[in-house]
Amino acid sequence: EENYSAIIRWKVDAAEKAEWERYMLCDGVPDAKDQRAVNTFVTLWKDYSDTDIEEELQLCNSAVKLIEALDELMKEAKDPELVPKYHDALIEVQEILHAKHLFIAEKLLKGASDNIDPDTRNMQTVSKHKNVTLCLWANLFKNPSFTGFDFQEAGLSFKLPEELAVSDIAVRILHTHYDHLSILSRLRHLPQKPIVEEIPPPVQQPEETRVGQNKSDGDCTSELPFTPRSPTSEPPVKSTSRPSSEESVIPAQTEELSGHICSLVLSDGPSKEKKKNLILAQLNSLSPPVPEFEEKEDDTEVVNLVQYTTLGGVFYYDLLQLPPQPIRRKGYTILQVFPYPIERSNKKECSDDPTEKPNKGACSPVGVSIVLPEWVVFMEMPLVARWDAGRWRKDGIINVSYEEAEGKISFEMESFQIFALMRNTFANFPFRGWELRPLGQNSAIYTVKGALIQISITIENSQCMLQVAQGRGLSHLVGKWMSGPALQKAMAKAGIDIFVNENTHKYVSICKKNPRIEQFAYDQMALYASACAFSWSKWNATCGEDNLVLQGCEHLKAGPVPEDSWNIYFVGSQRSRQLEITENSEAFSTDHAAGSEFHSTLIHVLQDSMSPDGIALVRKSHYCFVDTVQSLLSATRPLVFS
Structure with missing residues (x-):
């Protein structure tokens, strides 16, 4: 309770400080x-x-x-x-x-004619900015044997159909390091999330007045884009059923913390409203997230944006009409009036005039090659998708070749289109194992053995640092200290996603557990992370839904935990104990270890075999360190997804 009170106050202060720093930044962003x-x-x-x-x-x-x-x-x-x-x-x-x-x-x-390349006699340029790379090629020479061009400094190249080699055209490849198109796809069918509204206390009034007001309120809310849900009503979205034990977690936790929270809110006057909002957000985070609205798509070629995520930004591959070039005579520059914006030809057909629509099937496919961006990592062959009618689609992409060693992908399309490279959001699930090992006071290392890649996160107070053996695409992350939430966003943006969401269990196999017992185990592990090591146990999959099994031991020395130091701990809804079996035993047994005792919590079982130095480390643990460890464990849920 003391840690919770302290971390709430710390987060309130941090949020106010961040808001003030954002206000003082004055960077031109409203x-x-x-x-x-x-x-x-x-x-x-x-x-x-x-x-x-x-x-x-x-x-x-x-x-x-x-x-x-x-x-x-x-x-x-x-x-x-x-x-x-x-x-x-x-x-x-x-x-x-x-x-x-x-x-x-x-x-x-x-001004393409002013920047002609003497070798190709065409204009080509690359302009790099913080979030954008612009590649332009202008067909000034109109060489009939021209086939394509390679923008080496941008890692992009294109293949031009021979039908366009003598046309007044230009090719634009705009690589935005962000993806704003997927937002538009999701906005077509906004999720009907329930809105929690504060209900004012009832006011004594005549019956006729109350009936009239209720009718008026119903008419008003029916026009809103989202339908508010009362605490007892069914959600307006279709979701998979969850066990009743999971649904009962929130009332118990909320009731337990309600009195403590009220004292926090009322203690500080001027910041009362901000503190209240933050505390409510903390409580809301305890509840199982409402699954996003998933539209059933009959077209199998449409990319499922729950299962797949764009990685490395979006590529705008456009065929443009070359504008009239300036003519210089006797010191004068003659310009021809040119309409803006530029016409873009996205047709599947080709001709000498990119604005003309010839017979269907007369055009060769257009090709493109991409060296994968250095700031992302693809653990599998990327899925190439094209943007069409507000959707990402998989069809229309042919002759895909992937050179993993060189980090290069090439393919052809029927026309010049917007495309993106996508990854399987859940490719790294389920985990093959995990370990939380102390490194000293308020310091630990959390290792997750994913399905495709193993990563380690060093935790020190409220800061985290990523460590990974595979360095490609992660040089901007590895070895950099940042907060836990910032690290989660940066890892997801780089293509390493070990953090679960409300849809993860629908796409990967899990070890189903009671969420209340699971969450309580993470809280206890975080409290003792300065002195005790914890690890995956194969027996966790055989002990039942209402029980947990994990390895643990006190570990005060530097380096890995010796194999013979691990003990097997059983965590139940009522009692916890150390088991007699080991990780190498032939069968699972709930018999407790000789000389050990039953306790109501895991931390009391651990204390029975801990040294005074280890207990002292635990008692001196800083609340920021405990909260950071607990947040990482809750975000990855290793007891369920391993």
């Missing part, structure tokens, strides 16, 4: 919650086009941050009236962002 500031930013940026390319790209970077902030607000919004506002603002900013990217390409192509 506050996503301030609709007036967002509208001002959008209006000024839309009309502001007389800038150089670097400045325009900088504004695009600000828009990217704004889109990410709006997306987070949509996910966290509890007021249903705010969701459409965030949604509309997000769509508008995205549309302007795409228009600005076209404007940048148009500006470069208008």
Whole structure:
């Protein structure tokens, strides 16, 4: 209880500090919650086009941050009236962002003749920015034998159909290091998440008035995009059934903490509202997450965005009409009027004129090769998907070849289209094993042996550091200290996802356990992580749903835990004990070890065999360290997904 009180206060202070630092940053990105500031930013940026390319790209970077902030607000919004506002603002900013990217390409192509490469006699350029890589090629020479070009510094190359070799065209490959298209796909069918509303105390009033107000309230809520759910009503979304034991966790935990939380909220005056909101968020995190709305898609070629996630950003592969080039005569530059935005040809047919629509099937496929980005890691062959009609689709991609050693993938498409590389979100599940080992006071290392890759996370107070044997794609993460939530986001963005969500159990095999007992075990392991080591046990899969089995021992020395030091511990709903069996025993038995005693909790069983030095380390554990370890264990759930 003391640790919980301290960590709540620490998180409140950290949130207030982060909010103040964001306010003082003054980076040109408006506050996503301030609709007036967002509208001002959008209006000024839309009309502001007389800038150089670097400045325009900088504004695009600000828009990217704004889109990410709006997306987070949509996910966290509890007021249903705010969701459409965030949604509309997000769509508008995205549309302007795409228009600005076209404007940048148009500006470069208008001066293509001034930047002719003497070797190819065409124009090709690569412009790299923080979140964007722009590759442009302009067909000025119109060599009929031209087949394609390799942008070596960007790791991108394209293959041009011979029918287009003598056309007035340009090719744009815009690689955005982020994915904003998948958001649009999800927004087509927003999840009907229940909204928790505070119910005011009843007011004595005439019966007729109460009936009239109830009818009015019903009419009002029926027009909202989400349907609020009362605590006793059924959720409006279709979800898989969960065991009753899992559903009973929250009332018990909430009741246990309610009195303590009230004292926290009322203790500090000016920050009462912020503290209340944070504490409510902490309580909400205890509840089983509501599964997102999953639309049943009849078309098997549409990518399931629950099972697959884009990795490495999005590639905009476009065929553009080459704008008229300036003509210089006697010191004058003659420019031809050119409409904006540029016409893009996304047709499956080809001709000398990219805006003309010839007979179907007359065009050869267009090819592209990609060297996988250095800041992501693909543990399996990527799935190539193309964007079509608001969906990611798997069809229309042919002749895919993957060179794993070189980290290169090549394929062909029927036309110039937007595409992305995708990974299986749950490829690293289930785990093959795990271990939590102490490194000293308020320090430990958490190792997860995933299905495809083994990672280790060093924990020191509230900071975490990733360690992994496979260095490719992780140089920007390995050896860097950051907070637990920041590390989780960075790992997922890099393609290493060992953190479970509300859909993980639908796609991988699990060792089903009572969630209340499981969560209580993580709490106890975190409390003793400074002095005790814990590890996976094969007997956990045979002990039943309401019991847990894991290995554990006191470990105060540096280095790995000796094999003969491990003990087997049985954690039940009522009692815990040390078992007589070992990990190498032939059969499972619940007989307790000789000389050991039964206790109500795991930590009391551990204390029976711990030294005074080990107990002293545990009692001096900092609440930030305990919370960080507990958060990592709860986020990965090794007792269920191993």
